[in-house]
Amino acid sequence: MGEGYHNGDFNEVRKKAERFGSVFNVQGADAFNMFISNAGLEEVPLGGCSFTWCHKSANKMSKLDLFLISESLLSLCPNISAVSSDRYLSDHRSILMRESYYDYGHVPFRFFHYWFDMTVYFSVPLYESLCTSNNMRKLKVDLAELDVVIDKGDEDVVNKRTNVVRSLRELEKLQSVEVAQKAKIKWAIEGDENSKYYHGILNKKRSQLAIRGILIDGNWTESPNLVKSEFLSHFKKRFDQPQETRLQLDMNFLNILNSDQQADLECEVTKDEIKRAV
Structure with a gap:
C-alpha cells in the first residue's frame, strides 16, 4: 500500500515512531489501525x-508506503517481506515485496515444558521419543499393519492395537502442546486440537521476529555471513574486555588493614548487626 497521488493523498501512519518532524495524528492512526484489524x-x-x-x-x-496482506497469506508464507529502495530525485522510496529465505545456521537448543509431561510409551531412548514426527509415522505404520492382521481374523493383537492407538493420541496431544508453547498462547484458549490457530500464530511470530537484513553504514545488507559478522562485532565491542590501560596507583599507604580487619570486612552481615544498626 503506497501513495502515488498528489491531490487528496492518504498520508496517515500507524504509530508515532513513523513520523519525524511533523505532528502525529492519534485519532487518524487509531482509525487506520482499526480498519486494518477489521479487514483481517x-x-x-x-x-x-x-x-x-x-x-x-x-x-x-x-x-x-507499506504492504498489507491477509492473515491467511502471511500464515502460509511467513517468509514474505518488503524492502525499501533509494529515493534518488523522488520524495518517495519505492518498496518491493518478495519471499526470501535466509539460513543463519543452527538455532540454539531449547527445552520445552511439555517434555515433562511425556509418558514413556515407546521402547526407545528419550531423545528418540522427542522426535514426534518420526514416531507418529512409525505408529501409523504399526496401526495399519495391525488392522490387516485383525481383518484376517486374528484377535490376539487387539490389545496391542489399543496400546498403539493410545500412544498415537498421546503423541498428537503432546504435539499440540508443543505448538501452543511455541506460539506462547494458552492451550485452553482455542480448544485442545485447534492446531491451525496455533500454526497461524506461530508463523506470524516467526515472520515478525525473523532477521532479514540490517543496515551497515547506511546500506541494506542481507547476506547471512555479513549479518552474523556485524552482530558479532557489535556485541563484542560492548562486552569484550576494554583494551585501554587503566589507571594504576603506585604509592605506599600509611594505614593498612591487618588480616583480622580484612576478614571482618569480608564476612557476611549477621541479623544482630542489622538489628543494632536499625
Whole structure:
C-alpha cells in the first residue's frame, strides 16, 4: 500500500515512531489501525530505511508506503517481506515485496515444558521419543499393519492395537502442546486440537521476529555471513574486555588493614548487626 497521488493523498501512519518532524495524528492512526484489524490484514515487515517519504527540505519524514496482506497469506508464507529502495530525485522510496529465505545456521537448543509431561510409551531412548514426527509415522505404520492382521481374523493383537492407538493420541496431544508453547498462547484458549490457530500464530511470530537484513553504514545488507559478522562485532565491542590501560596507583599507604580487619570486612552481615544498626 503506497501513495502515488498528489491531490487528496492518504498520508496517515500507524504509530508515532513513523513520523519525524511533523505532528502525529492519534485519532487518524487509531482509525487506520482499526480498519486494518477489521479487514483481517497484516503489515508486511519492511527492511531498509524506516521512512519511505521525505520532504524536499529533509526536515520532515514519514512511513507512508507499506504492504498489507491477509492473515491467511502471511500464515502460509511467513517468509514474505518488503524492502525499501533509494529515493534518488523522488520524495518517495519505492518498496518491493518478495519471499526470501535466509539460513543463519543452527538455532540454539531449547527445552520445552511439555517434555515433562511425556509418558514413556515407546521402547526407545528419550531423545528418540522427542522426535514426534518420526514416531507418529512409525505408529501409523504399526496401526495399519495391525488392522490387516485383525481383518484376517486374528484377535490376539487387539490389545496391542489399543496400546498403539493410545500412544498415537498421546503423541498428537503432546504435539499440540508443543505448538501452543511455541506460539506462547494458552492451550485452553482455542480448544485442545485447534492446531491451525496455533500454526497461524506461530508463523506470524516467526515472520515478525525473523532477521532479514540490517543496515551497515547506511546500506541494506542481507547476506547471512555479513549479518552474523556485524552482530558479532557489535556485541563484542560492548562486552569484550576494554583494551585501554587503566589507571594504576603506585604509592605506599600509611594505614593498612591487618588480616583480622580484612576478614571482618569480608564476612557476611549477621541479623544482630542489622538489628543494632536499625
